[in-house]
Amino acid sequence: MTISFEPHFEVRLRADQHSWEIMVTWGHALRHVVEGLAFRSEHTALQWIERQSSLWMEVQNRGPLKRAVRKTPKLAERRRGQVARDFHQEYSTELAQSWQRSGT
Secondary structure, three states: OOOOOOOOOEEEEEEOOEEEEEEOOOOOOOOEEEOOOOOOOHHHHHHHEEEEHHHHHHHHHHHHHHHHHHHHHHHHHHHHHHHHHHHHHHHHHHHHHHHHHOOO
């Protein structure tokens, strides 16, 4: 007997009976629902599996640590830039006001 390590995607009707969701079964029999997805029709969900499941797998294989490390510097850099702009604008305003007061 061989165990396939490739995931198996399937579509199932959600508990609310109004939408469809995608269930992934891994080679070691662990199953879970792909979070954040709900489809109005079974056909649309099957299309997602055909077109997007390989991309979804790539993202899952990257792991949460790599994604968090990649996003954090950009976020910190943007925040640092915003703080610098705010400081510069505040400093420029104070400087202009002091020049006006001194008559320069």
